[in-house]
Amino acid sequence: MDVLHSQVFFPSGFQELFSAWGRFPDAVPFSGGTCLIRSSGFSGRGLFELPVLPKNILSLDRIDELKRITRTERYLEIGAMVSLNDIIALGKSIPEALSKTLNGIAGPQVRNLATVGGNICSIGRPFGGIDIAAPLTALDARYELRTASQSRWISALRFSSFGSSALAPQELLTRIRIPLEHWNYTICRKFHARDLGDETSGVMVFITKNEKNLLTDIRIVFAGSCLLRDKNSETFLEGRKLPLDRKDAVHYREMWRDYLSGMTKPGPLLKTKLLNCIESCLLGLAD
Numbered sequence: 001m002d003v004l005h006s007q008v009f010f011p012s013g014f015q016e017l018f019s020a021w022g023r024f025p026d027a028v029p030f031s032g033g034t035c036l037i038r039s040s041g042f043s044g045r046g047l048f049e050l051p052v053l054p055k056n057i058l059s060l061d062r063i064d065e066l067k068r069i070t071r072t073e074r075y076l077e078i079g080a081m082v083s084l085n086d087i088i089a090l091g092k093s094i095p096e097a098l099s100k101t102l103n104g105i106a107g108p109q110v111r112n113l114a115t116v117g118g119n120i121c122s123i124g125r126p127f128g129g130i131d132i133a134a135p136l137t138a139l140d141a142r143y144e145l146r147t148a149s150q151s152r153w154i155s156a157l158r159f160s161s162f163g164s165s166a167l168a169p170q171e172l173l174t175r176i177r178i179p180l181e182h183w184n185y186t187i188c189r190k191f192h193a194r195d196l197g198d199e200t201s202g203v204m205v206f207i208t209k210n211e212k213n214l215l216t217d218i219r220i221v222f223a224g225s226c227l228l229r230d231k232n233s234e235t236f237l238e239g240r241k242l243p244l245d246r247k248d249a250v251h252y253r254e255m256w257r258d259y260l261s262g263m264t265k266p267g268p269l270l271k272t273k274l275l276n277c278i279e280s281c282l283l284g285l286a287d
């Protein structure tokens, strides 16, 4: 018979994990622990404060499948338990937008512990991550989510727009699939020193693709207190000649101004910074 005190489970496979989760529905997945430990509070004993963790924990550390990285011609698949630094170490195999963003998250010690799954799933939680949502949304990444009985795929855009509620009860993020495409121009900008919960911070990713001198794809994504991607404006510049005509660049910036004005978040200061940043990125493409 199950006892009622705190439990830490170390399942070595999904069957074991979901069986424990079924018996302890309040159990919380634990990957790197960097967000969980900070957001769980401390026991309040001065210098020797101990983190107070959730009552029941499901450590994902022994599930090898979650640590796998595979690559095909079209995709890179990364298991949810791969650390941020191990992804950076893949070097040129990963899109520049992802490596630049990951390098901007915390310091190397935290990045050794923090996992990609933990970063994605801590969105919307106190002290949670958010930065990675910008490149993954811009790159059209998809996430595999699993329960005891089924698995489903969800786009990064949809997942991050829902925040932590994107996961159903007892649902696990298992892997991330990133299309491998060549992006010719990549700019990543981090606004404000990251102070979690601060509405003036976030990351913007600007990527474009071209064939010879024709612009074939342009994506701008902001992840902060909200997730922004204006799919309507993306088609406006497609097929334009490079260097970009200044009038087109200005028109595109104005489309983003209209899009932002309809959004309640981020605040006016960050909206202005975003527009300035978009303008300077566009100028890099103009004559």
Ligand SMILES: Cc1cc2nc3c(=O)[nH]c(=O)nc-3n(C[C@H](O)[C@H](O)[C@H](O)COP(=O)(O)OP(=O)(O)OC[C@H]3O[C@@H](n4cnc5c(N)ncnc54)[C@H](O)[C@@H]3O)c2cc1C
Residues within 6 Å of the ligand: 028, 029, 030, 031, 032, 033, 034, 035, 036, 037, 038, 060, 080, 081, 104, 105, 106, 107, 110, 113, 114, 115, 116, 117, 118, 119, 120, 121, 122, 125, 127, 128, 129, 130, 131, 132, 167, 171, 172, 173, 174, 194
């Ligand atoms: C000092 C410091 C600085 C930081 N700076 C930044 C920054 O600049 N930018 C930024 O974006 N973030 C920043 N963070 C946040 C950091 O990125 C996250 O804490 C980290 O990525 C979470 O990963 P983890 O593996 O430690 O997750 P954990 O703490 O283990 O888990 C986080 C949450 O996700 C859930 N979870 C974990 N894995 C899964 C899974 N596979 N499926 C379902 N649910 C899961 C857990 O139950 C928990 O609710 C910072 C954190 C610290 C401590």
